[in-house]
Amino acid sequence: MTAPARKSVPAASKIPPPRPQANVMLSRVAHSLYWMSRYIERAENIARLLEVNLQFILDFRGYDDAHLREHWGSILNSSGDQDLFDKHYESADSRSVTEFFAFDLRNTNSILSCVFAARENARMIRDQISVEMWETINELYLFLKSRSTSDVWAAGPYEFFQDIKRNSHLFQGLTDSTYSRSEGWEFIQFGKFVERANKTARILDVKYHILLPSAGDVGGAVDTAQWQAVLRSASALEAYRKFYVREILPWKVAEFLIFSDSFPRSIHFCVAQIDDFLRRILGESGARPRTGAARSSRKLLANLQALTIDEVLKEGLHEFLVDIGTSLENISDEVVQTTMFYQAESTQEEQQLQQQQ
């Protein structure tokens, strides 16, 4: 069977029609839509990463304590949370890491923190999103609030993470089917793809931090299982299999997660979407970008379209991924700066004033 001709990526040159006056959107609302979307995507990615690695460790019961610590250490490292973790926990094991990544509110990147932040943003703009979107976020929040690490452990983590992922997918699906294709939509999509590109880069980077038991294990059972875990962390195992049926090879995995034209979690795919939505948001209609953010995103996209995996590996995968993370943050910061006039967070003092009313 021949594969149908694949359209490379959504055409970045698609020029949006001029916006009708009725679609004007408060800057604060746009900001909240953007963060709501990012936080939901983030929660889902953390859930997947945690689930896959818990499973991985179960599969390799032979791991001694030192290896366990190393394994979790690499995950903490890749998310940049090692210091915070060490401050509050004695040692990294499956339980403490689950607590830290799922429920700990001191960790602003825990699933609960993310869902809480997504819900607060949604609550601020409840009149702007559909009832279905709001109810899904609210239910996810109520669900998480009613669970604790020991519950998750008692019932088996699989169900728990499944629920979180399902709710995130439900939310994104409902957004697709109940939210108008307006400027708000552009902010939602922009936020989602920025977060997703970032997380795929980090998931791939986890492997960089994982120290192998010994040199002889490269290409062995553990190594293959680890690369498989990387793919599953990005929901990419099946999609990968369709492309490279025979085996799981490290450079092929990296190539797939970075460059795939069609897999919706590859960095290239996400950046193409980011470039498209960013140009619409900033009203960039010419072939040459006018703003710094559009220039950076175009540069990033060009790299992802022109480089080969050999070049990336030669230059250093880790460095390449870190650079991508930095450019993504710079691009999103600039978009936020350009379309917003102030911070979305309320200060303590403002909260009190609001309550006095």
Add this chain to the structure above:
Amino acid sequence: MSLLSNPYDPGDFFDEMYAAGGDVRPHYRSLVERLGTLPLPEFERRRAAVDLAFLRRGVTFTVYNDSEGTERIFPFDLIPRIIPSREWSRLEAGLIQRITALNLFLHDLYHDQKILKDNVVPAAQILSARHFRREFMNFGVPHDIYVHICGTDLIRDRDGSYLVLEDNLRCPSGVSYMIENRSAMRRAFPNLFQSYGVRPVEGYSELLLKSLLHIAPDRSDKPNVVLLTPGVYNSAYFEHCFLARQMGIPIVEGRDLLVQDTRVYMRTTSGLLPVDVIYRRIDDDFLDPAVFRPDSMLGVPGLVASYRAGNVALANSIGTGVADDKVIYAYIPKVIKYYLDQDPILPNVATYLASEPADRKFILENIAKLVVKSANEAGGYGMLIGPAATKEEVADFRAKVAANPRNFIAQDPIMLSRSPTWCDNRLEGRHIDLRPYVLCGEKTVVTPGGLTRVALRKGSLVVNSSQGGGSKDTWVLADEK
């Protein structure tokens, strides 16, 4: 086993469902029949489903000073309060009469002050009222409407007569619960509605939007109406969102707006967009730091100047609080007579003013038998219910009243009517009040229904949500039963 299996004691009060002698009042008969056939577990199931739906939909209010679980659902009782159509017609006429007089009163107070010159209301009482805004003397509001949205609190005394307890003329809240309660009841008892002929309340938002459009400055054929909220931490934030979404208008915070050349604009992703009408849900004091409280971060500097220039309309207008001051309340029957030459259809509760020497003497001597309220508090705070208070509380209030008489009034305690309410697995009588919502635009309209609040604590007369109150759906019937 049904709800009605246990004996119900109407007590020595006016009971909404049972007439003296224990007969079910005619307008409750079909409901009682239905409840009689509903097995208890089924009733419980529906009750739990309604609670869960409120939680999931986030129909909640924010509880202050509570770090964990700061949002709660407003307790909801499934037994509706039913008002027959003839009774409602009288209420409607009374409410329209009252708001008409109040709007004339406010216009007079801010212009010629004839009512003060004629000594119907003492000038000193107005000038000392906290919410009287001198700055707005001789300022003309659009169509002379000061109060566009009013939520009047009504109660019934021991023989079932309706009395006005309070006029809420600033930012009355609760209307979202009127509509959400109805939709919860429709889900819980779909069939009952068809047969009962309950008048719908869902038209409220449409009418509200019409009243707001009515005051838009002339220049624009498609006026931009916004709802101004203090923000997501305000206890009524759910309601602000609910109304904005029902009307399809943007909800804005102070920081979303700015004033340039006395025009109000909102900050959008594609620049500044002019605003024509603001349904504001923040108090006068916080509207504009340049005019009122300088420390307000919720308001918009320059908003008042824009309002004065006629470039933006506000609902409600600034300074309406002078007419719902609890001291001024005592004069409203005279106000109605003065402007309309009519007797009030809905009477006041007998009220004593601590600022009047004779009344003050009476209050201080009889304080343990009276209800004492401070003039400007809301939410059931700053209030003494003499018969239920301890000696210390009574002594404390006596001292407060003596020290600051202008700030207090006293009223005869009213034994509010009771409605059967599901408490501790049985029906028990609980005291209720009623807040119908009146809108003044091109026409003055009362939405057929309102928020019935119920004091869930046994024996309590305080229905406020902040003090353990809940609510019921309010059914106004289309035909006489």
